[in-house]
Amino acid sequence: MFDEKDLLLEARHVTRRFSTPSGRELVACNDVNLKLYRGKTLGLVGESGCGKSTFMRFLVWLDRPTEGEILYRGKDITKLKGRQLHDMRQHIQMVFQDPSTSFNPKMKIRDIVCEPLLNYGRIRHSQRDEKARELLEMVELPGDFADRYPHNMSGGQRQRVAIARALALEPEIVVMDEATSALDVSVQETVIELITRLQREKNITIGFICHNLGFIQSFSHQIAVMYLGNIVEVMPGDQLSSLCCHPYSKALLNAVFDTKMDFSRKIEPIKGEPPSPLDVPVGCPFQDRCDQCMPICRERRPVLTEISPGHEVACHRYGEGVSA
Amino acid sequence: MALLDIKGIDVSYGKSLTVKNCSIALDPAKICSVVGESGSGKTTVIRAVLGLLPGGGSVTAGDIVYENRSLLKLSKGEWRSLRGRDISMIFQDSGAMMNQTRLIGKSFVEYIRTHESISKQDAWKKGAEMLGRMRLPDPDRIMNSYPFQLSGGMRQRVGIAMGMTYQPRLLLADEPTSALDVTTQAQIVRQMMELRDEYGTSIIIVTHDIGVAAYMADHVVVMKDGRIEDQGERGYILNDSTNAYTRKLIKAVPSLGGKRYV
Structure with missing residues (x-):
């Protein structure tokens, strides 16, 4: 098998x-x-x-x-x-059940998806915009969503962001x-x-x-x-x-x-x-x-x-x- | 002769129109499912039927007729005799509607004594008997428990037992199985079907689970953005409807031996 x-x-x-x-x-x-x-x-x-x-x-x-x-x-x-x-x-990364409670509500989507990358020193601070756009497009969201907050998005969109965050580190x-x-x-x-x-x-x-x-x-x-x-x-x-x-x-x-x-x-x-x-x-x-x-x-x-x-x-x- | 006739109602919260021109007719001993995505206004419709719109919400046009009486013009006293007796409601989590610091038995006794003048002892007995009739194991233990001591499925069945005490003609169920496991969901669905078969209760069930809606319903209503997008007999909605949104919704339901993504 x-x-x-x-x-x-x-x-x-x-x-x-x-x-x-x-x-x-x-x-x-x-x-x-x-x-x-x-x-x-x-x-x-x-x-x-x-x-x-x-x-x-x-x-x-x-x-x-x-x-x-x-x-x-x-x-x-x-x-x-x-x-x-x-x-x-x-x-090994994780996606949680409830996308509305697994994000910090005060962080912008850009910071949410780029945080793991910054933690591991994979990108520099100046590269955030570009990388966030790339990750969002990977999960079929418009790159402009990087400037939004989690509460500005629907449940499905938030779950896509959660997937982008989990996959950021490949x-x-x-x-x-x-x-x-x-x-x-x-x-x-x-x-x-x-x-x-x-x-x-x-x-x-x-x-x-x-x-x-x-x-x-x-x-x-x-x-x-x-x-x-x-x-x-x-x-x-x-x-x-x-x-x-x-x-x-x-x-x-x-x-x-x-x-x-x-x-x-x-x-x-x-x-x-x-x-x-x-x-x-x-x-x-x-x-x-x-x-x-x-x-x-x-x-x-x-x-x-x-x-x-x-x-x-x-x-x-x-x-x-x-x-x- | 329809038991309940919702005639083109509009529901507004303050200035925002949430439900537009909604009409549903329900005959005795029939089950109607209202399906739709979150925010489509399906819960608002059945809350309007029971006059339980949250603060600021009101029916601004149309009429709701129950047994030839308009429900919109009832006095508080008339509502009291109707709610819980002729028309009952089951909520998504029946545990949350009960007072957490009171025994289930006490809440049940209070409910019975609101509708009937009998002694507390008799009301307690009646409650326990009702739980037994709904096939809940060990009714006395349940009567002596607090809501948080029971599992979600058990609480839901207690909620159904309470709602069915006076064998209402109309049962409104708002996402009654959404918070439950599939096995418990099957138990609750079966129990609600039995209510219809044994007592001839008409049921309106609001759910986003199209599988459950299709299994239970004679009539299916599809809602979208506060409007009725499509409605009809179950067979029509599932197989014959040409409405694009209905088709999309039905297609999205995962099915055994159906589409595989890998």
């Missing part, structure tokens, strides 16, 4: 525990293993609170895992400090945390077109967080489904509807409303809500909401097993679980 020599970043057994005031432990990410390939998009899907943002935040050093390592260019980036960390940051990896969720569908479409075009031109690797499976499958090369801190299924993006077999991924797929669906079909939402991450049940985390739960699901936690090239599932009904 993917060429191993294109492997750019690999997370191995990444676990993040938070301790709560009551002395209990909350496991936000449990033994997460994921790979990012050069020029490809990894879509990470799950309900709120499943740990998808926690994981992506490790990549940009907004948080550090409790255990495990993240290898980038052969180096474990979770242990970096000082100068080395500063240098590494320019290779990073290898860009993490996008629900980067289009706050936008209207028609704007969302144009922003995604922009992102995929820039990805092709610059061969950028993207880690995209989203909760809408229908949307993310339209531009991901690889999709990982996360539930309560565990990766339950990883599959190639273009074969999502035919391959997807974990009961939770199927439920997510069933919950997608689109205009081409059969409207007479009664939607069958999964029952209840995910249990509190403070008391994740023994065995499979999805057991209480799964309609195919077996006795073994309550005893042993299924491990992620490859059942076909590029397709891994953590479910006792598939892979290792069936033979055992």
